[in-house]
Amino acid sequence: MSKILIRGAKVLGGEPQDVLIDGETIAEVGTDLGAEGAEVVEAAGKVLLPGLVDLHTHLREPGREDSETVLTGTRAAASGGYTAVFAMANTFPVADTAGVVEQVYRLGREHGYCDVQPIGAVTVGLEGRKLAELGAMHESAAGVTVFSDDGKCVDDAVIMRRALEYVKAFGGVVAQHAQEPRLTEGAQMNEGVVSAELGLGGWPAVAEESVIARDVLLAEHVGSRVHICHLSTAGSVEIVRWAKSRGIQVTAEVTPHHLLLTDELVRTYNPVYKVNPPLRTERDVLALREALADGTIDIVATDHAPHPHEDKDCEWAAAAMGMVGLETALSVVQETMVDTGLLDWAGVADRMSVKPARIGQAAGHGRPVSAGEPANLTLVDTEYRGRVDPAGFASRSRNTPYEGRELPGRVTHTWLRGKATLVDGKLT
Numbered sequence: 185m186s187k188i189l190i191r192g193a194k195v196l197g198g199e200p201q202d203v204l205i206d207g208e209t210i211a212e213v214g215t216d217l218g219a220e221g222a223e224v225v226e227a228a229g230k231v232l233l234p235g236l237v238d239l240h241t242h243l244r245e246p247g248r249e250d251s252e253t254v255l256t257g258t259r260a261a262a263s264g265g266y267t268a269v270f271a272m273a274n275t276f277p278v279a280d281t282a283g284v285v286e287q288v289y290r291l292g293r294e295h296g297y298c299d300v301q302p303i304g305a306v307t308v309g310l311e312g313r314k315l316a317e318l319g320a321m322h323e324s325a326a327g328v329t330v331f332s333d334d335g336k337c338v339d340d341a342v343i344m345r346r347a348l349e350y351v352k353a354f355g356g357v358v359a360q361h362a363q364e365p366r367l368t369e370g371a372q373m374n375e376g377v378v379s380a381e382l383g384l385g386g387w388p389a390v391a392e393e394s395v396i397a398r399d400v401l402l403a404e405h406v407g408s409r410v411h412i413c414h415l416s417t418a419g420s421v422e423i424v425r426w427a428k429s430r431g432i433q434v435t436a437e438v439t440p441h442h443l444l445l446t447d448e449l450v451r452t453y454n455p456v457y458k459v460n461p462p463l464r465t466e467r468d469v470l471a472l473r474e475a476l477a478d479g480t481i482d483i484v485a486t487d488h489a490p491h492p493h494e495d496k497d498c499e500w501a502a503a504a505m506g507m508v509g510l511e512t513a514l515s516v517v518q519e520t521m522v523d524t525g526l527l528d529w530a531g532v533a534d535r536m537s538v539k540p541a542r543i544g545q546a547a548g549h550g551r552p553v554s555a556g557e558p559a560n561l562t563l564v565d566t567e568y569r570g571r572v573d574p575a576g577f578a579s580r581s582r583n584t585p586y587e588g589r590e591l592p593g594r595v596t597h598t599w600l601r602g603k604a605t606l607v608d609g610k611l612t
Contacts, residue, residue, distance in 0.1 A: 187211075188602070189219045193227035193563060195553050197529025203232060205559040208601040212555050225597060227563055233533045235267025235298075235560035235598065237540040237549050238510065239359075239437060240334070240413060240485035243269070243300070245291065246284070247276025252490040252580045254288065257510070258297035260488070260579035262605040264510040265562035265595040267298050268541065268549045269488075273305040274335040280305035280316035282324035289326035297605050301546060304328040306347050306358060310336050315343065318350050329545045332359035334413055335460075337395060339365055344399060348408035357409040357435075357543065360399050362420070363461065367391035372501060374447040374462040382450065384500070387462045389417040396420050400427035400434050411543060412436040414487050416461040418471035425480045435543050437485035438472050440516035441507055445469075445585060455496050455503030456585050459489075476535060477526040483540045486513045490581030508579050512572060514564065515591035522566075523592060529566075548601070563597035570594065578611060 188205040195201050195213070202217040203210060238261065244252040252260075254271075261269050271288050273279035279288060285302040292300025304321040308314045310333045321328040331351060338344045338360060347358050368391045373379050375386025396412055400423065403410040412424065415436045427434045441459065446466050449457045457463060475481040489506025496503055517536065521527040527535070541550025548558040569592050574582040598606035605612055 186602070187222035188225060189217060189222040190225045190227050190232060190563065193230055193232035195232045196533050197231050200228065203553065205599065205602045208559055210553065210555055210557050210559050213553065225563070229567065230596065231529050231564045231566050232553060233265070233529065233562045233564065234537040234550055234553055235562050235600065236265045236514065236536045237544070237546055238266050238269040238486050238488070239330070239483060239540040239544050241269040241271055241488045241510065242274070242490065243271045243288070244275065244490060246287065250492045254291040254300060255295045256578060256580040257488070258292065258295050258300060259611055260510040260577065262297040262598045262611060263578045263595065264512070265514050265564065265598055266510060267560040267562070267598065267600045268301065268546045269298055270301045270303050270330060270544050272334045273303050273332060274310060278305050278309050279303070280308050282317060282320040285321050285326040285328055286324050296600070298600060299546070299549070301544060302326050302328055303330045303332050303359065306331045306333045306338050307343060312336065312338055312340055312343060315346055315350065318347070322354050322356060329356045330359055331356060332361065332413065334359065334361045337361050337363040337365060339395070341398060341402065345402050345406060348402055348406040348410065352406060352408040357411050359411040359413050360395065361413050362392045362395035362399070364391040364394050373450045374464050376447065376465060378447045378450060384450070389419050389464070392417055392461055393419040393423055396423050400424070400432050403434060404430065404432045409433045414439050414442065414461055414485070415472070415481060416442050416464050416468065418468050421471050421475040421480055425475070428480065435482040437483045438476055438481045439485060439487045440509055440513045441585060442472055443469065443476070443520040444516050453500050455498065455500050456507070456583055458500060458503050458505050459507055460505040473520055473524070473526055476521065482535070483543065484513065484517055484536050485540065486510050490579055491583050492581060496583045506583065508577070508581050508584050511577055511579065512584060512586050512591065514595060515593045518566065518593040519591055559599050559602040561599045562595060565594045565596050566592065568592065568594040
């Protein structure tokens with residue numbers, strides 16, 4: 185078993201320390217540790233975090249391998265500092281049976297760049313009419329605990345209630361894509377001043393907020409856990425804050441792009457900015473940042489949504505919705521939350537590792553950087569600044585909204601159970 189000494193890293197942004205990895209485990213944390221027989225990684229000035237965990241990733245396999253595969257997606261994850269990702273169910277076929285989730289789980293284990301935990305569909309075929317095999321997926325080798333029809337909303341209140349009741353029995357959680365479908369028919373972007381000026385179909389904030397309000401009340405009634413995917417409006421923040429004040433078991437995520445980008449970018453008509461939910465206003469962006477800082481929003485999740493070139497290089501109305509995000513997420517969070525003083529690096533570790541691992545029950549992830557813990561770690565050069573070049577992405581897709589934008593921070597090393605998956609910014 186190999187030994188690795190990470191020398192002089194600022195653990196969670198604190199004072200410099202040495203971290204000794206022995207095999208799959210952190211053996212010791214301290215100062216002036218001995219390095220005999222160990223590979224030494226000089227980390228002075230860099231920040232060491234627990235490996236990042238993404239509760240919302242689209243790996244596309246099976247069925248859309250032209251966009252992404254488990255292999256390319258997990259390589260992208262390792263490049264971005266992630267040691268575990270949760271793979272959404274909207275594949276082809278849909279991950280609504282034990283057989284499909286086990287296939288995704290096995291592919292993740294075979295490739296080894298990060299752990300892959302499948303998310304099971306809530307309803308058969310994501311059609312919203314009949315509950316999928318929730319129990320069978322939970323009892324499978326994949327051990328599914330998170331269920332979502334992401335990409336579509338579970339808009340039927342009876343179906344949503346039944347799902348919440350079902351997963352309560354084994355401590356699972358339903359992750360809701362909050363989008364009232366009747367209110368977003370033909371919608372192309374956020375409803376507001378910009379949509380009116382551009383003549384594009386508006387996507388009102390209330391389409392998200394009304395579903396969240398209903399679902400937190402259902403969760404309270406059932407006594408079950410609900411998680412809100414990609415929360416995007418100031419009004420949604422207030423609903424979640426109210427629900428938490430009542431003791432309702434609700435958690436929520438925000439994407440990096442909703443922390444940084446606004447609907448003003450749609451004036452370019454560049455489909456790279458087309459996403460679900462849509463980019464919102466500056467007021468919403470500021471509210472999301474404050475909510476992430478004060479804990480109303482629990483975590484950052486990428487909603488990494490890869491698409492082939494032809495699905496984005498077309499007119500706005502025909503373009504697919506979504507952005508890739510695994511390889512830029514930490515940089516965007518540094519730009520919007522750390523460099524603005526809203527979060528310190530311990531807070532980043534909490535929002536991007538500890539809490540997502542806890543919500544998704546990702547064993548061995550989101551753990552303290554201390555002796556005896558699994559060596560799932562990420563080393564970040566926080567002083568680096570550079571322009572985003574999607575040509576260098578590990579992801580199979582290139583639909584990033586940050587191309588050419590200068591962002592801070594660069595992940596230099598990622599370790600999964602003591603094995604380096606990224607060294608000096610290069611995949612192993």
